[in-house]
Amino acid sequence: MTQPLRIDDLDRDILKALMHDARIPYAEMAKRFNVSPATVHVRVEKMRASEIITGTEVVVNPKLLGYDVCCFIGINLNAARDYHSAIEKLKELDEVVEAYYTTGAYNIFVKLMCHSIEELQYVLIDKLQAIDEVQSTETLISLQNPISRNVKP
Amino acid sequence: MTQPLRIDDLDRDILKALMHDARIPYAEMAKRFNVSPATVHVRVEKMRASEIITGTEVVVNPKLLGYDVCCFIGINLNAARDYHSAIEKLKELDEVVEAYYTTGAYNIFVKLMCHSIEELQYVLIDKLQAIDEVQSTETLISLQNPISRNVKP
DNA sequence: CATGAAAATGCGAAGGG
DNA sequence: CCCTTCGCATTTTCATG
Numbered sequence: 001m002t003q004p005l006r007i008d009d010l011d012r013d014i015l016k017a018l019m020h021d022a023r024i025p026y027a028e029m030a031k032r033f034n035v036s037p038a039t040v041h042v043r044v045e046k047m048r049a050s051e052i053i054t055g056t057e058v059v060v061n062p063k064l065l066g067y068d069v070c071c072f073i074g075i076n077l078n079a080a081r082d083y084h085s086a087i088e089k090l091k092e093l094d095e096v097v098e099a100y101y102t103t104g105a106y107n108i109f110v111k112l113m114c115h116s117i118e119e120l121q122y123v124l125i126d127k128l129q130a131i132d133e134v135q136s137t138e139t140l141i142s143l144q145n146p147i148s149r150n151v152k153p
Numbered sequence: 154m155t156q157p158l159r160i161d162d163l164d165r166d167i168l169k170a171l172m173h174d175a176r177i178p179y180a181e182m183a184k185r186f187n188v189s190p191a192t193v194h195v196r197v198e199k200m201r202a203s204e205i206i207t208g209t210e211v212v213v214n215p216k217l218l219g220y221d222v223c224c225f226i227g228i229n230l231n232a233a234r235d236y237h238s239a240i241e242k243l244k245e246l247d248e249v250v251e252a253y254y255t256t257g258a259y260n261i262f263v264k265l266m267c268h269s270i271e272e273l274q275y276v277l278i279d280k281l282q283a284i285d286e287v288q289s290t291e292t293l294i295s296l297q298n299p300i301s302r303n304v305k306p
Numbered sequence: 307c308a309t310g311a312a313a314a315t316g317c318g319a320a321g322g323g
Numbered sequence: 324c325c326c327t328t329c330g331c332a333t334t335t336t337c338a339t340g
Binding site: 178179180190191194198 | 314315316317318
């Protein structure tokens, strides 16, 4: 896996198209980029094999699923060595959708999605702060998400 | 749009499957959930129409595209009313992949992806801090991303 | 990298519980 | 009203040049 793969402009174009719509027909990309559908197929397979493309997923609107509250929480641990066990416990909380090991003010930084402020309060107090390894937390509530996109290939 | 749509267990199962693999055949979901492929089709169309599903995308590995540095930056603006114009300028920076309007210590919170620490330094000093509306920034570098997933339908 | 044919999948109409 | 069966159209996939 992960050989030092060469990505050319065609790969980049295909990738950009697929990052915008994973179900766009190969024939359409072929027409757009002036190659045959089979060539598109080969390139996509190559990028899957080299794990540049790791999968596909539908994009959902969390609000319409009832997730109205989005926030970030900086976590300080009692001891830095508690990192791994803390992460394992965070994985069990469905509300934690992202976690990062960070330098700076916090040991762990997480993104949380909740149905309501009440639920956030419950998750924060009774689930997150109930974790032994957690020493303190700092919460940042997001009111709006004006930019959300992927890296440029 | 967005009528108060009822989501039942079948919808949830289909959604979960599609969030894991947007190209899973309807026939396979049909077998798994004991309904006909056409029913799966109808449910997916319903969720697309109600905008619970807003699209599909391939999942890429940013590291293999050369994006080795991920960080979060808290931004304070000179004045809170500068929010909209600041966001417009942030949109023009390809390295800014997410932005949030937040309560608490910062006005705006962004996620940045860069190819290297050198590029981060350049983006931070010559692009981000060069924005008139920006008063100060605080950077949080992510060394690892042990949790990354979607909300539970 | 292109061609073309075979297999798989998506799609929508029409009918039944 | 929702689900299913069925047939056609599109798309993917692969062998060959």
